[in-house]
Amino acid sequence: MDEPKLDRRRLDVLRAIVEDYVATQEPVGSKALVERHNLGVSPATIRNDMALLEEEGYIHQPHTSAGRVPTDKGYRLFVDRLTNVKPLTQAERRAIHSFLDEAVDLDDVVTRTVRLLAQLTRQVAVVQYPSLTRSAVRHVELVGLAATRIMLVLITDTGRVEQRVVEVGPIEETALAELRARLNAQIVGSRLAEVPALLEDFARRQPADGQPANRPAPSAVDALCAVLLEMIVEQREERIVFGGTANLARFGHDFPDTIHPVLEALEEQVVLLKLLGEATAPSLLTVRIGRENELDQLTSTSVVTTGYGRGEDTVVAQLGVLGPTRMDYPGTMGAVSAVARYVGRILEQA
Amino acid sequence: MDEPKLDRRRLDVLRAIVEDYVATQEPVGSKALVERHNLGVSPATIRNDMALLEEEGYIHQPHTSAGRVPTDKGYRLFVDRLTNVKPLTQAERRAIHSFLDEAVDLDDVVTRTVRLLAQLTRQVAVVQYPSLTRSAVRHVELVGLAATRIMLVLITDTGRVEQRVVEVGPIEETALAELRARLNAQIVGSRLAEVPALLEDFARRQPADGQPANRPAPSAVDALCAVLLEMIVEQREERIVFGGTANLARFGHDFPDTIHPVLEALEEQVVLLKLLGEATAPSLLTVRIGRENELDQLTSTSVVTTGYGRGEDTVVAQLGVLGPTRMDYPGTMGAVSAVARYVGRILEQA
DNA sequence: GCTGGCACTCCCGTCGAACGAGTGCCAACC
DNA sequence: GGTTGGCACTCGTTCGACGGGAGTGCCAGC
Numbered sequence: 001m002d003e004p005k006l007d008r009r010r011l012d013v014l015r016a017i018v019e020d021y022v023a024t025q026e027p028v029g030s031k032a033l034v035e036r037h038n039l040g041v042s043p044a045t046i047r048n049d050m051a052l053l054e055e056e057g058y059i060h061q062p063h064t065s066a067g068r069v070p071t072d073k074g075y076r077l078f079v080d081r082l083t084n085v086k087p088l089t090q091a092e093r094r095a096i097h098s099f100l101d102e103a104v105d106l107d108d109v110v111t112r113t114v115r116l117l118a119q120l121t122r123q124v125a126v127v128q129y130p131s132l133t134r135s136a137v138r139h140v141e142l143v144g145l146a147a148t149r150i151m152l153v154l155i156t157d158t159g160r161v162e163q164r165v166v167e168v169g170p171i172e173e174t175a176l177a178e179l180r181a182r183l184n185a186q187i188v189g190s191r192l193a194e195v196p197a198l199l200e201d202f203a204r205r206q207p208a209d210g211q212p213a214n215r216p217a218p219s220a221v222d223a224l225c226a227v228l229l230e231m232i233v234e235q236r237e238e239r240i241v242f243g244g245t246a247n248l249a250r251f252g253h254d255f256p257d258t259i260h261p262v263l264e265a266l267e268e269q270v271v272l273l274k275l276l277g278e279a280t281a282p283s284l285l286t287v288r289i290g291r292e293n294e295l296d297q298l299t300s301t302s303v304v305t306t307g308y309g310r311g312e313d314t315v316v317a318q319l320g321v322l323g324p325t326r327m328d329y330p331g332t333m334g335a336v337s338a339v340a341r342y343v344g345r346i347l348e349q350a
Numbered sequence: 351m352d353e354p355k356l357d358r359r360r361l362d363v364l365r366a367i368v369e370d371y372v373a374t375q376e377p378v379g380s381k382a383l384v385e386r387h388n389l390g391v392s393p394a395t396i397r398n399d400m401a402l403l404e405e406e407g408y409i410h411q412p413h414t415s416a417g418r419v420p421t422d423k424g425y426r427l428f429v430d431r432l433t434n435v436k437p438l439t440q441a442e443r444r445a446i447h448s449f450l451d452e453a454v455d456l457d458d459v460v461t462r463t464v465r466l467l468a469q470l471t472r473q474v475a476v477v478q479y480p481s482l483t484r485s486a487v488r489h490v491e492l493v494g495l496a497a498t499r500i501m502l503v504l505i506t507d508t509g510r511v512e513q514r515v516v517e518v519g520p521i522e523e524t525a526l527a528e529l530r531a532r533l534n535a536q537i538v539g540s541r542l543a544e545v546p547a548l549l550e551d552f553a554r555r556q557p558a559d560g561q562p563a564n565r566p567a568p569s570a571v572d573a574l575c576a577v578l579l580e581m582i583v584e585q586r587e588e589r590i591v592f593g594g595t596a597n598l599a600r601f602g603h604d605f606p607d608t609i610h611p612v613l614e615a616l617e618e619q620v621v622l623l624k625l626l627g628e629a630t631a632p633s634l635l636t637v638r639i640g641r642e643n644e645l646d647q648l649t650s651t652s653v654v655t656t657g658y659g660r661g662e663d664t665v666v667a668q669l670g671v672l673g674p675t676r677m678d679y680p681g682t683m684g685a686v687s688a689v690a691r692y693v694g695r696i697l698e699q700a
Numbered sequence: 701g702c703t704g705g706c707a708c709t710c711c712c713g714t715c716g717a718a719c720g721a722g723t724g725c726c727a728a729c730c
Numbered sequence: 731g732g733t734t735g736g737c738a739c740t741c742g743t744t745c746g747a748c749g750g751g752a753g754t755g756c757c758a759g760c
Contacts, residue, residue: 029752030754042704044704045702064711065711067752105513141491163455246610246613249610249613260599266596395732395734401723412742413741415722416741
């Protein structure tokens with residue numbers, strides 16, 4: 001499991017290299033290392049260690065006679081074994097609380113979370129809306145807009161609201177009320193994933209009993225169910241928003257080549273989805289470093305994500321940040337995880 | 351009114367300079383001009399004209415022995431007098447229609463519009479959500495979530511849906527229905543700007559008549575009205591979304607200095623609001639060039655905006671694009687105006 | 701196994717020369 | 731008077747040479 005060749009001091013050297021490189025953005029040499037960290041040995045010794053670290057693929061030399069730069073593998077080891085998530089300062093904590101507490105609805109929570117994350121980490125923030133499929137139905141509302149048109153509003157327990165206008169045959173207000181009541185009785189409280197089955201059931205049982213005056217036409221019910229289904233299925237493609245792109249411009253002057261593809265990638269929902277990846281509990285951070293990302297456009301960036309949800313256990317969506325591989329991992333990880341936890345608590349209250 | 355010193359040929363020269371510079375992004379010299387446009391005179395003549403144009407402030411020479419570059423004033427003249435909005439190609443038109451026709455709800459319309467504009471103009475697109483204040487109430491829905499909690503949903507005729515959860519005293523389902531009906535009767539169809547007055551009226555008339563069993567408590571009504579008011583007032587700060595930032599990266603390699611402030615500006619709602627400025631009819635384009643923008647961060651960009659709304663006359667919001675001053679004005683203006691018109695038509699149908 | 705010394709590599713900034721695009725001006729031309 | 735060709739001039743850009751400096755690898759000694 002362990003690479004036996006890396007004894008304690010060598011790991012310290014790697015950690016020091018990562019820290020210095022992240023701080024200065026410049027290749028770090030042996031002399032600078034011993035000056036800034038008290039490693040208790042001479043530069044020459046460090047050089048030997050560095051040669052070994054390079055041989056093992058943890059660091060890399062842009063050219064002879066330059067300092068060393070961590071490789072993706074080096075960052076990986078750093079993240080896995082050489083550091084811990086850095087807890088936020090009291091001030092940062094307070095900032096999160098006061099900023100998110102002011103949110104008035106789900107949209108607002110998401111928007112604020114993006115801004116908060118971007119500001120806290122000084123990187124690009126990515127937040128997924130609570131997934132429709134993973135949440136449950138809180139209420140379905142039918143609103144008669146005109147004689148033959150009704151608006152269908154779906155409200156989930158995460159506060160998400162989706163609406164759609166449906167053209168149906170003529171329908172009485174009383175029939176509408178009756179339908180609303182029955183529909184809600186059938187599906188409220190269910191997870192969205194279960195709704196399709198329930199709806200089918202609902203539509204099937206429909207024409208069975210007779211009391212025609214007070215009842216909507218079967219065709220209308222069918223139309224409604226169809227649209228409701230469509231909403232759930234179509235919206236399964238989740239909405240994701242991002243912000244803080246200005247922070248991209250702070251990174252290296254190795255510019256257009258690296259920033260352009262990233263911006264392009266961010267604008268594609270599909271890419272964002274892949275970026276956030278599979279669900280993980282709020283306490284579990286996923287860190288994907290450089291080429292660990294499947295997307296070519298993002299091979300020089302790292303992505304730190306985690307799940308969030310109502311409380312600690314039910315995960316409804318993901319959030320995280322994206323930055324250059326040379327990012328402050330401990331700080332970023334601390335911020336992401338703290339924000340995720342607090343957003344979860346906010347959702348719980350709502 | 352006219353600058354008499356600028357005869358026909360000089361204007362042609364200016365137009366040619368703008369066109370070439372936009373195409374090549376490089377200062378354009380006299381020789382290149384006569385080669386690419388058949389002006390019928392020699393380079394020497396053009397040089398004289400250019401000297402004059404420079405004297406008048408329409409063009410500018412980065413340094414002796416470089417070609418000329420249009421100034422903001424030059425672009426202004428170009429936009430005002432030397433060009434017409436370029437109509438879209440048939441293919442572009444079709445693209446707009448098919449892309450926007452697929453939108454399922456307001457969110458979708460806006461998102462799609464942003465992407466469409468960004469793609470069409472290859473610049474940054476900015477779209478404002480239909481303003482709440484300028485639209486009218488289509489329906490208010492009250493949904494009982496629990497014994498003491500109701501969800502208030504406001505639906506406007508532009509398809510916008512806002513919802514908020516309100517904590518009220520215990521309230522019966524029948525009382526809720528009664529309140530819903532009365533509230534809708536009072537405010538449906540009114541413009542949002544008028545709603546505050548109507549609500550005050552509504553709340554005042556409230557306790558007057560008695561039929562207590564079936565009626566919600568006055569305190570509950572007050573709470574509801576307060577929240578409704580808040581929604582309207584708070585949401586008066588309009589939502590604006592943008593996209594296509596990747597296109598920023600295509601512009602000059604005079605980079606970080608120019609792209610960073612722009613990205614920063616875009617992330618501030620306040621700035622975006624200023625950017626879109628006051629309402630204009632869909633047929634009227636606003637073009638703000640370089641320093642004509644009030645914002646320091648945007649003095650090297652141009653902004654092309656227009657209003658859009660249900661049909662041609664009622665403007666509900668603005669949309670437009672932002673790019674470098676060296677943009678293809680005729681093409682951009684054509685795209686912006688075509689998209690605005692079509693979005694208006696979509697809203698009309700919805 | 702650590703250390704100091706030393707030769708070596710290679711990046712980077714500076715300098716100067718050659719180059720070339722583009723100009724402004726002027727005298728000549730129509 | 732407007733237009734033109736010619737010409738000297740300016741100035742940014744490119745290229746190669748050069749020196750300084752940071753950093754390394756290696757080796758001999760402790």
